[in-house]
Amino acid sequence: MFTWIPIHEETAKCLLEFKDRNHQLVDILARMHAAGLKATLINDQGSDGSAFQLKEIDPFSFLANFNRGTKFSNRVSMWQVLKDTWKLQSEVPIDFDGLPIANAQNSWLMPYSKHRKPEHVPLLWNFFEHIMTVEPEALDADLMQQCLDLHKVGLTMLTMGMFWSCPKKWISTGGKNLAFAKTKGIGEEPKTAAEYFDWLPKIREAVGGDGVEFSLQAHQEALSKKPGNGGNPKTNPWWKRFFDSEDQGHAAFDLLHEACVTLGVSSTQGATAHRVSLTNVRVAGKERLRLNCGNTLVFEISSPPADKPNSSFIARIDEQDSSQEPEGRFTTPYAGHMHGLYRINLADLLEADSASRKLFFAALGDVAATYTNIKKRHFENAHRPRLLYAVSDILTSGESG
Numbered sequence: 001m002f003t004w005i006p007i008h009e010e011t012a013k014c015l016l017e018f019k020d021r022n023h024q025l026v027d028i029l030a031r032m033h034a035a036g037l038k039a040t041l042i043n044d045q046g047s048d049g050s051a052f053q054l055k056e057i058d059p060f061s062f063l064a065n066f067n068r069g070t071k072f073s074n075r076v077s078m079w080q081v082l083k084d085t086w087k088l089q090s091e092v093p094i095d096f097d098g099l100p101i102a103n104a105q106n107s108w109l110m111p112y113s114k115h116r117k118p119e120h121v122p123l124l125w126n127f128f129e130h131i132m133t134v135e136p137e138a139l140d141a142d143l144m145q146q147c148l149d150l151h152k153v154g155l156t157m158l159t160m161g162m163f164w165s166c167p168k169k170w171i172s173t174g175g176k177n178l179a180f181a182k183t184k185g186i187g188e189e190p191k192t193a194a195e196y197f198d199w200l201p202k203i204r205e206a207v208g209g210d211g212v213e214f215s216l217q218a219h220q221e222a223l224s225k226k227p228g229n230g231g232n233p234k235t236n237p238w239w240k241r242f243f244d245s246e247d248q249g250h251a252a253f254d255l256l257h258e259a260c261v262t263l264g265v266s267s268t269q270g271a272t273a274h275r276v277s278l279t280n281v282r283v284a285g286k287e288r289l290r291l292n293c294g295n296t297l298v299f300e301i302s303s304p305p306a307d308k309p310n311s312s313f314i315a316r317i318d319e320q321d322s323s324q325e326p327e328g329r330f331t332t333p334y335a336g337h338m339h340g341l342y343r344i345n346l347a348d349l350l351e352a353d354s355a356s357r358k359l360f361f362a363a364l365g366d367v368a369a370t371y372t373n374i375k376k377r378h379f380e381n382a383h384r385p386r387l388l389y390a391v392s393d394i395l396t397s398g399e400s401g
Contacts, residue, residue, distance in 0.1 A: 002212065004099060005167055007079060007090035008063075012132060012165040014086055015059045019125045025062045026054045032065075032081050038074050038104070040065040045112040057110075058124035060161030064107040067099055067164055069254050071247050098215040100160040100172045103261075104254065109161065111152045120150050131162050136169055136200055144193035155191060163211060171203050171211040175389040180218035181206070242289055242303050242310075244347070251350045252301065256291060256391045262364040263293050264372065275374045277383035278391065289387075294371035295378040298364065301346060311346040315363035 018025055030053065032039035040061070044054045066078055079092045110120055127147045130140055147153050155173055162170035171177060173196065178189055184206040190196040207214045239249030256278075266272045279290045291299040299313045344356050351357060377383055 002097060002216070003091065003095050004093035005212065007083070007088060007093060008164055008167060010088055010090045011063070011082065011086075012059075014088070015062065015165075016129065016132060018059075019129070022057050022059075022062075022121070022125070023055055025057050028082065028085055029057075029062075029065060031085070032078055035077075035081065037078050037081070038070045039078060040068065040107050045114055047114040049114075055113075056121045058121045059128040059165070060124060060158065061108045061110060063161060063164040064102045064109070064157075067096075067160070068102050068107050069104040069257055071254075072096070072250055073247060098212070098218070100163060100174045100177075100215075102157065102160065103257075109153050109157055110150075115151060117150070123147055123150065124153070128161075128165065131170065132165060136204070139193075139197055139200075141193040141197045144196070148193055155193075155196060159196065163215070167212050167215065169211060171200060171214050173199075176218045176221075177203075177214065179385070179389060180214075180221050183221070241287060242301050248347065248350065252346065253391055255350060256299075258361075259291060259299060259364055260388075260391055262361055263298075263368045273388065274377040275371050276388070277377050277379040278387035279379055279382040280384055280387065281382060292379050293367045294374055296367060296371075298367050299360070309343040309345045311349055312341055312343045313349075313360050313363060314341055315359050315366075 015025075026042050029039045029042050033042065042054045043051050045051055066075060066082075068075075075096065076092055076094075082088065083090070083092055109124060110116055124147055127143055130143060134140075144158070147158060148155055159170065159172040160174060163172045173190055181187070181203055184203075186199070186202050186206060188195070188199060190199040203214055204211070207217060237246065239246045243249040243252060260276055263275055264272050265276055275293055277292045279288075279292065281288050281290065287303045289301045290297055296314070299311070301311045303310070342356075342359075348354055349356050349360060
């Protein structure tokens with residue numbers, strides 16, 4: 001467990017050499033794209049709307065490339081490319097337990113060039129150098145706040161970057177960590193650099209160790225709440241209850257993340273979180289992992305994986321190919337449209353360009369248009385906050401893993 005620590009620490013130290021030539025980091029990302037890997041985007045936009053390859057990148061956005069919501073195999077392969085390129089001594093990770101995860105679609109800590117101030121990237125590099133060399137008690141909160149005041153730099157994303165760089169010193173302020181902190185009697189949620197400076201030593205004291213220890217405990221607490229983790233995770237891994245493989249499990253949680261974003265969810269704590277509830281219920285002898293929006297079930301994965309089709313979603317009848325007959329028909333609040341319940345193999349829905357996946361997201365658009373002003377979560381009693389935290393590991397607002 002935590003085989004990712006050595007290569008993160010070694011990479012962060014190597015990054016210090018790239019402050020004045022960080023365009024070379026973009027070249028590495030381009031090489032990953034050329035190898036068919038799902039690396040972070042490297043296309044910038046000018047004031048006239050023209051597209052061109054990034055000419056600069058900050059260290060935290062570069063590290064985010066390896067800590068995004070993509071498949072396990074993709075993340076491992078990207079680390080292998082970096083290891084080969086830089087001749088790193090550390091081994092490629094075989095697990096990512098406890099790592100905070102950024103949104104795969106939006107993991108930059110900087111806006112496009114047309115909105116980016118000249119000091120944006122240099123300031124983040126200055127802060128990176130700072131957090132690499134000082135102990136937590138010497139954190140420059142003023143410098144940190146200058147970074148937080150930059151467009152696209154939120155506290156959770158920045159603290160995730162700090163953790164990726166020095167996991168034994170810094171702690172991220174993502175959803176799992178904040179939830180776990182509450183179990184330790186620390187209920188405040190820092191919003192500013194000064195508040196983070198005050199929050200950090202309380203967390204470290206509460207666990208009697210470093211940031212990795214806290215992340216470990218927060219991860220284990222969240223992991224114990226995931227479907228399929230009622231026993232020993234080595235003999236009863238979390239993905240066994242619903243999925244054919246660990247990769248499929250990660251891909252399914254990626255899909256749930258994208259679905260939540262499509263439904264307008266931007267964090268686990270804010271008002272938008274009340275639009276959805278994630279539930280894990282047993283019906284007719286099967287467990288069901290369900291995503292609900294408002295008072296409507298929009299997506300379900302059922303167990304066991306061998307029973308196919310093992311997923312279902314709702315969609316408007318008039319959007320369907322006539323050859324695909326829904327299992328059931330019903331009217332919904334969506335302007336009186338007739339909807340149907342469609343059952344499909346989860347593997348088909350996870351295919352990037354499948355017709356079913358496109359239909360699914362079109363259907364989510366219908367739901368999102370209806371439930372834009374939700375103030376109170378439906379299915380509150382059945383909602384599993386830990387599931388939302390897990391799905392939100394890759395939300396751009398910075399929920400942590």
